[in-house]
Amino acid sequence: MxxxxxxxxxxxxxxxxxxxxxxxxxxxxxxxxxxxxxxxxxxxxxxxxxxxxxxxxxxxxxxxxxxxxxxxxxxxxxxxxxxxxxxxxxxxxxxxxxxxxxxxxxxxxxxxxxxxxxxxxxxxxxxxxxxxxxxxxxxxxxxxxxxxxxxxxxxxxxxxxxxxxxxxxxxxxxxxxxPSLSSLAVLILPMVIVPMILFGRMVRRLSRDSQDRIADTSAMASETIQSIQVVQAFTHEEEDRRKFSGIVESSFATARMRVLARSLLTALAFTLVFAGVVGILWLGAQKVVSGDMSSGMLGQFIIYAILCSTAIAALSxxxxxxxxxxxxxxxxxxxxxxxxxIKAPQNPVNIPTRVEGHVDFKDVVFHYPTRPQIAALDGFSFSVSPGETVALVGPSGAGKSTVFQLLMRFYDPTDGFVGLDDVNLQQADPLDIRQQISIVPQETVIFADTVYQNILFGRPSASANEVYAAADKALADEFVRQLPEGYDTKLGERGVTLSGGQRQRIAIARAILRNAPLLLLDEATSALDAESEKVVQTALERLMEGRTTLVIAHRLATVLKADRIIVMDAGKVIATGTHAQLLEQEGLYRRLANLQFGESKGNLQVIQT
Structure with a gap:
């Protein structure tokens, strides 16, 4: 809203x-x-x-x-x-x-x-x-x-x-x-200033209340206009008019009190200030008449008294x-x-400019800070060889995304070892680790900038030709060049001007440009229609070439070609194997496959091929 x-x-x-x-x-x-x-x-x-x-x-x-x-x-x-x-x-x-x-x-x-x-x-x-x-x-x-x-x-x-x-x-x-008149002014000034300060606070409070009431009218009007079809469809117009009328009247009543208080403050200020000045002026005039003070000295005194009172009022x-x-x-x-x-240790272990891509989790235990009583990973162990594609499969809450969080060192494990090319990630600088990783997330992040800058985000030092090549490999170049200003087209906040498949291909182009040895795919096609998924899957296969790849997937059709599938539940590994091997076993993977592909084993085998 x-x-x-x-x-x-x-x-x-x-x-x-x-x-x-x-x-x-x-x-x-x-x-x-x-x-x-x-x-x-x-x-x-x-x-x-x-x-x-x-x-x-x-x-x-x-x-x-x-x-x-x-x-x-x-x-x-x-x-x-x-x-x-x-x-x-x-x-x-x-x-x-x-x-x-x-x-x-x-x-x-x-x-x-x-x-x-x-x-x-x-x-x-x-x-x-x-x-x-x-x-x-x-x-x-x-x-x-x-x-x-x-x-x-x-x-x-x-x-x-x-x-x-x-x-x-x-x-x-x-x-x-x-000295005599200044002593008198010391007594009179608080009598003038204190009521003004107290009354001024009340006026400010009423002013804030008035602004709140105006905000209420704006909020309700905006809500009604944004949802006008729903309002009219439910014939709620009269009820909304009644509510809006009440809010407007409340706003007016608050504003009336503010205006009245401001008027009284003005009257009080003029009355007290002039009364004080006139009183001192009268006493000073008596001194001038008696010869105890010159006219100039009285004028000087009055001006200093005014400067004093205005200074105090301004301070308040x-x-x-x-x-x-x-x-x-x-x-x-x-x-x-x-x-x-999570920060770099004082003497971080050096990570090569480009790692081979060997990933290792050994007896990892991890609890999120906000859920210390629940283990997101519990005795979790697995290993990925360089160039291998491994899929993580399991129900929501199994700990799949947590694996990615620990691998990018957004968190450190409570216990156990997480390594990249045999380097304990807790002993390395998080920036060095993340430079070795490309990620295509489930919810693609598109910035309110041009297509070119969104792809360049993957590696800011890349040349224009490298950006165009990455877009072409991600199957994004064709649709980008059809945009009003091509690569210079502004995409709007969160990429609202693009379809889901187009956003994903921009994200894939970004990952291709980064050219990191380790690739993380987090439900990269879960929100796409069948046609867009096919295009994006082709782009992903190009991206995965020659890289160690970890894939999180709920839709098992996206992981059939994985070298290995790791089935997770409650933060533990409960089964490992290829798609065909896991189908032969009674367990969670087969149940998930039956739900998605059909109940009969014959259907499963057809899908497999």
Whole structure:
């Protein structure tokens, strides 16, 4: 099901709704990424300090303009003060622009580096990690969480630091300008700011609720439109209209509360701020009348008081973003701290550039991490000679795919020996092992790229002629050249523009191009119609030439030509032999053959020939 909201936006919105971190300590984990760019950090800091310091000098200039310029006693000084104010304004503008550039650059750069670090780490993790971690959660951390961090580094952190400097500087200048009035401001400011912060949190909560209700309407409308024929076929239109009407009214009610709360917040903000300013202004005016303070000093004090209050308000606004980013950083660090269970030993055994293809399993016992109580393989032993084709046959859950998983070293056995050319795979680098293997999986993986790039995936260093030759040998060249742009045709996500047989031939071409000595075929024709299966089977036979081949098959017709068939059940080898030999034995293979080919032995013999 889809809707009008972009998936990335949905992930980001979900990330924003997560629980915030109770402290900002997790943000320390970002320091190694930030300190790589010391000159940018220094430039941002200098710009920030310069902008804050320049802003804090403006009230002093205003004071002297009021006291000396407007009094008429020194009218010529007006030009000087206003020129000084203009110079300060220019400095503020340049410093603010520099600060924005440096912090935005840092935000983008650190986010890119962090995203790359997480992606690189994810690609090293073992399949056991993805058994217990949802793909959507990983994608959310990789995209939405890094976006939240970019917001903080590139914006919120800068705003927080600037307003912290402004608050400290303005508070200090308030105490110098008028200690008595600043004492009064200390009492009044919390009375103004605290209600605004509390009310602001309520408004933000209502805003999130309003967005949720809007998402509900979008989701239901999308679901109805996607399934409109089913809705109409079951005459469910009236019921759906009633439900949608209820969701729309709920959305409106939430939005009305949000608008009302926002209106009250606006009224409260104006009332409290102006009341506080007017109160201080009135008391200051009394001091001006009594001669205890000049008009300019009062103006200076008022401006510093406003700077203080706005700085605190701004800090309260960005604090939530900083907490979100701390939580996001914590989740990203969790991934970066995950150690892959399968990795190269410190001194890996060297594997030849091209192995002969001798495969050996000896008394292998294996339990998947998520199912430790069930043995996927239990005392499993078999051997394959170089160039031999061996089929693994058995019911679902027999352990056939597990053999492939261990051979590619996605997992290590709990006990026993798995070897390739007599090298214990646990003592070898997984990358060296996998370079010796080509695989054609049951569910063909086609990437949203061109046909050419999908085949080249098998060996990125291959030449164009080698790609075309592989496609031709896989019987894919003919249909590829009929596509709108031939080998440059974009296949769409998961290869939706191709038929099942065409996807399989692309996968076979990829395996041919890889030209590895060991070939793994996992139910490579199980999902195809008879005509497509025949074409793909021919392509597979070309691929198997001169290679050690292991075949997993439920459809026994695909393994009749195997040199040897190993029958598995409950993680054990229960029978071995050729198709003809196994038919002569009472057991699982014969029962499977009877189910697929017919009950009579005569039928079986006909199939065999």
């Amino acid at each position: 889809s809707d009008s909201v972009h998936p990335a936006q949905k992930l980001e919105e979900q990330a924003r709704r997560r629980q915030k971190s109770k402290n900002v300590r997790p943000l320390k984990a970002l320091m190694p990424f930030i300190v790589q760019y010391p000159w940018r950090v220094l430039g941002a800091f200098i710009s920030l300090v310069l902008a804050a310091a320049s802003t804090l000098t403006l009230p002093v200039a205003v004071r002297y303009v009021i006291d000396n310029g407007f009094s008429g006693t020194d009218a010529a000084a007006v030009d000087i003060y206003f020129k000084a104010m203009m110079a300060v304004a220019v400095v503020i503008g340049i410093a603010s622009a520099s600060r924005f550039y440096f912090v935005s650059w840092l935000g983008e750069r650190v986010t890119s580096d962090l995203r790359l670090a997480v992606y690189n780490h994810i690609t090293k993790l073992s399949p056991s990690f993805f058994e217990v971690t949802k793909t959507g959660e990983v994608l959310s951390r990789l995209t939405a969480d890094t976006t939240l961090i970019k917001t903080v580094i590139g914006s919120s952190a800068s705003i927080a630091l600037r307003n912290m400097f402004m608050f400290i500087g303005a508070a200090f200048m308030l105490s110098i300008t008028s 606004e960005v604090w939530g973003d900083i907490q979100l980013a701390a939580g996001a950083t914590e989740r990203l660090v969790e991934i970066l701290n995950v150690e892959p269970q």
